[in-house]
Amino acid sequence: MLWFENKNKTASLSTRIRLARNLKNVPFPSRLKPSELKNISSSIARKIMACDFGMKMRMVDMDSLGEVEAYAMVERHIISPKFAANREGRALLLSEDESVSIMLGEEDHIRIQVIKSGLCLKEAYSLAEKIEDTISSVLDFAYSDSLGFLTECPTNLGTGMRASVMLHLPATESTGELKNLAAAASKIGLTFRGFYGEGSDAKASVYQLSNQISLGVSEENALSNLENIAKQIIEREDKALEKYNKEALQDKVYRSLGILKFARRLDTKEMMTHLSALMLGERAGIIDLKDKVPLTVFITLQPSMIKRVAGEMEPNERDIYRAEAMRKYFETIG
């Protein structure tokens, strides 16, 4: 659960780099018949698995992967929902710690993803680039001198890179500055959005900042733009947090722990609010959650996930199930 791990207990949760690549002279996956896609995916997989990336990789045949496992990977951000839904003829290459995943046959032939804990765009990009470089020695990528790397969706043309930073911004949120941030980010080619989409309440104050443009901007420039803005946002968040009344914050954090440890019914929205308060508490040095990672537990408690693990349930039963899981998870804390 790297993307929520937040080892450093800061406002920057994780960094994600994704590179889209396609094979020269081979139609995009959507234009291939299942059997053709399977052949291509298998052939790519074999060649990549023969490479030395300096880390152990395993291959997952998506055809033979069950729905539950596939969606569990979506919840862990290893694969896209689209990839989980259309598994036929597709394959996944995965590093042991799941920080590196390579989807074969998603929208593009090859999608390399690197996730790292904290804000570390250069480090994550450098790993993604190294992997891409190694792969390019065994496969020919579709590339145009004027457009750069060719991708099925025009928004990915050019570098084929999407870099994202996941940020926890409860203090900034309460100052009402987020709208301005979103507008400012947009002006310099970045997207700033609530992690669970606009308008969703169940977001735990988590936001994602990404580069919007991959054409006409070098990877280096895109990354440094993103890093600069991310650092400014984090600085603002830390300053807003410093202004909090320490006693009020302590009270808020521990009440949230009390609710999570004792409630018998919890809806997603309330759970996220309290989990976010615990993260805030860790950042402010108020609470020690030991090995517990507030935002990872909720993954297993999404309505769709509960349904898959525990079967069909009424919303009220889900709330009871969720509260039970929460009590168990935080049993040793406080």
Place this chain on the structure above:
Amino acid sequence: MLWFENKNKTASLSTRIRLARNLKNVPFPSRLKPSELKNISSSIARKIMACDFGMKMRMVDMDSLGEVEAYAMVERHIISPKFAANREGRALLLSEDESVSIMLGEEDHIRIQVIKSGLCLKEAYSLAEKIEDTISSVLDFAYSDSLGFLTECPTNLGTGMRASVMLHLPATESTGELKNLAAAASKIGLTFRGFYGEGSDAKASVYQLSNQISLGVSEENALSNLENIAKQIIEREDKALEKYNKEALQDKVYRSLGILKFARRLDTKEMMTHLSALMLGERAGIIDLKDKVPLTVFITLQPSMIKRVAGEMEPNERDIYRAEAMRKYFETIG
């Protein structure tokens, strides 16, 4: 803390009987000089202490009692606030378990009080009467054939008896029926009021039902009127409680425990709300608080009490102090 002990975990917390008596041919305490009052109180005390009530009694010289101890007795409902404020020339006789207390020199010369856990008007009255009877063998009471026992305040004339039942009525409260109850009680000579006075929020759904009239009604009739109405109210409360959604109630009770165990700031109103929820939880068989008695702990946390024990504090500091005490008190629960 008998009046809040609620050993049976029911809606009826405790029963209190108070008998007012005065000496024949001796002016009421308010008409006496301090030295005269002291002589009278001492003389009464000596005579009563020589009696055999079948229980160990001790005498407390109110003159030499400090303010802190006196107010602690008020908080425990052993003496009246008036008696604590004007200690000069007064004395108190007290049984070991504090269920029997006799104030000498309050508004009347002698005020006998019996407090018992639960609803037990006859039992409590029979003890009070036995004590009164024993005292009457060594002292002559002021009595008129037409008026009954004479008291300083006309509202106590006649039997000199005030009988009260303390009730926990959160379920009835939430149905909105309490106003009707108060009106109905008033019509048959009873008073029904919030324990901390009308309009106070910090009342934990505790109400007191008492007889209003002591003239022209025998003790027996007053007690059976009170008992009948109390039983009806309790029945209504139990029925209202049965209608609660069990899961919702469980959630409410445990959230309250979570808050009491984890909050870092608690004002009186919120504390009372959560303590009341714990009592409700015990009544509904949802939670086992072992030896803990929700409503007794708050006595030591009244603003005036905190001031006396821990010194002058800002309201915010009091809230922190209160939350700390609450965490400690419920440490072993849940």
